[in-house]
Amino acid sequence: MPASEARILANRENARRSTGPKSPEGKERSRRNGLKHGMAGRGVVVPEGESAEVERRESDLKTEMGPRSTIGAILIRQMATLSVRMERGARQEMASVASRALRASEEYDEARIEAAEQILAGLADDPRGAFRRLRKSPEGVDLLIEGWRKLRAELTRPAGSRWDLSSVGKAANLAGFPVEDERAGRLSALTRATWGSFERLTDRDGAGLDRDARKAWAFAELVRCVDGQIAELQAHRESLDFGAIERDRAGAGDRSLFDPSREASLARRYESEARRGFFKALKEFREVEAEVDAEEEVESAESAADAPAEAPEVGRSEVPLASCREIPTPAPIGVPTRPAPAVGRGYDLARGLDGRVLAVGRMVPSPDSR
Numbered sequence: 001m002p003a004s005e006a007r008i009l010a011n012r013e014n015a016r017r018s019t020g021p022k023s024p025e026g027k028e029r030s031r032r033n034g035l036k037h038g039m040a041g042r043g044v045v046v047p048e049g050e051s052a053e054v055e056r057r058e059s060d061l062k063t064e065m066g067p068r069s070t071i072g073a074i075l076i077r078q079m080a081t082l083s084v085r086m087e088r089g090a091r092q093e094m095a096s097v098a099s100r101a102l103r104a105s106e107e108y109d110e111a112r113i114e115a116a117e118q119i120l121a122g123l124a125d126d127p128r129g130a131f132r133r134l135r136k137s138p139e140g141v142d143l144l145i146e147g148w149r150k151l152r153a154e155l156t157r158p159a160g161s162r163w164d165l166s167s168v169g170k171a172a173n174l175a176g177f178p179v180e181d182e183r184a185g186r187l188s189a190l191t192r193a194t195w196g197s198f199e200r201l202t203d204r205d206g207a208g209l210d211r212d213a214r215k216a217w218a219f220a221e222l223v224r225c226v227d228g229q230i231a232e233l234q235a236h237r238e239s240l241d242f243g244a245i246e247r248d249r250a251g252a253g254d255r256s257l258f259d260p261s262r263e264a265s266l267a268r269r270y271e272s273e274a275r276r277g278f279f280k281a282l283k284e285f286r287e288v289e290a291e292v293d294a295e296e297e298v299e300s301a302e303s304a305a306d307a308p309a310e311a312p313e314v315g316r317s318e319v320p321l322a323s324c325r326e327i328p329t330p331a332p333i334g335v336p337t338r339p340a341p342a343v344g345r346g347y348d349l350a351r352g353l354d355g356r357v358l359a360v361g362r363m364v365p366s367p368d369s370r
Contacts, residue, residue, distance in 0.1 A: 050088065053084050054080050054084050057080040061076045065285070065289075067289065068289065069288055069289070075281045075282075078277070079278055079281045082274045082277045083278055085270065085271075086274035093268060093271070097258075097259055100256040100259055101257065103256075104252040104253040104255070105249060105252055112139045116139040116142075116143050119133045119140060120134065120143050124173055127172070127177055128176055128177065136240075137240070138237055138242070141236060141237045144233050145233045145234065148171075148226055151163070151171055151174070151226060155226065161194070163194070165188065171226070171229075187225065188200065189205075190218045190221050190222045190225070193206070193217075195215075196215055198214060205218075206218065
């Protein structure tokens with residue numbers, strides 16, 4: 001159904017007043033309300049104390065790896081951030097493990113007590129099963145003894161007994177049987193006898209005693225039953241294997257090295273994700289820088305191909321170009337050369353390095369010889 005005009009006005013007034021924090025400090029606290037570890041999600045990804053470390057690593061990575069592209073610089077920044085986040089996850093797990101190891105023995109004892117208390121809580125629902133499980137550990141036996149001692153205090157309190165039929169039910173459960181069990185009938189009969197009702201007693205129970213003496217006898221019998229249960233449990237406690245318990249307790253420190261809590265699982269997952277992200281960024285950085293190198297090599301080769309060839313310097317070669325073109329390929333080593341042709345006087349021979357005649361020309365006398 002549509003909202004009434006009064007409801008609309010009330011909502012507007014509430015919205016006007018509920019403006020949230022106004023001071024910078026209040027806004028900062030509000031912004032971090034949902035922040036638990038700062039490893040994922042929106043908000044502060046890196047705590048303020050680690051921002052300087054990110055900046056320092058980014059500077060060192062730029063100096064070491066020398067990015068030559070904008071993408072490379074961005075990947076350097078990612079690697080610096082991911083490396084800090086990766087180490088932060090490892091530090092958090094190590095701190096958690098160290099703390100757990102210090103409290104391992106204490107938590108081991110507390111866990112055993114809590115387990116026994118949970119069993120005791122279900123004693124009324126499953127007296128036989130709970131009684132058997134409680135008798136397997138010193139902590140469970142101690143709880144049974146404590147229960148009997150409380151009942152004895154109710155039975156023998158100086159101001160008057162508070163023992164009643166509900167106490168009978170508790171005693172039956174502590175003995176390991178339901179209230180309706182026939183063994184509970186004996187406690188119930190003795191309890192009624194302390195009140196002067198002897199119908200459920202046998203003829204041998206307090207036979208020959210008057211009413212008050214029989215009531216006192218029933219009371220003493222109840223106390224004896226309770227004390228007997230306490231003594232039996234104490235004897236049973238001494239028979240337990242405390243050596244095995246101590247060995248198990250000594251291994252609690254080693255077992256605590258693995259933290260199965262949800263927070264530790266998140267820390268390990270974020271550390272693993274940061275590690276994968278770091279090496280992925282490193283791989284992408286190398287690929288980007290390799291592309292930059294390839295582009296620079298292509299540009300250098302194209303520039304060299306477009307540059308004009310240098311003209312030879314005149315007079316630099318001692319042998320004329322025409323003579324160079326006339327020089328044949330030297331004969332292979334071991335192949336005999338043809339003898340030089342016979343020439344007459346007035347001719348000169350031009351020979352190659354292998355002794356072969358390259359050209360024959362007429363000798364021209366110098367001006368001085370004329």
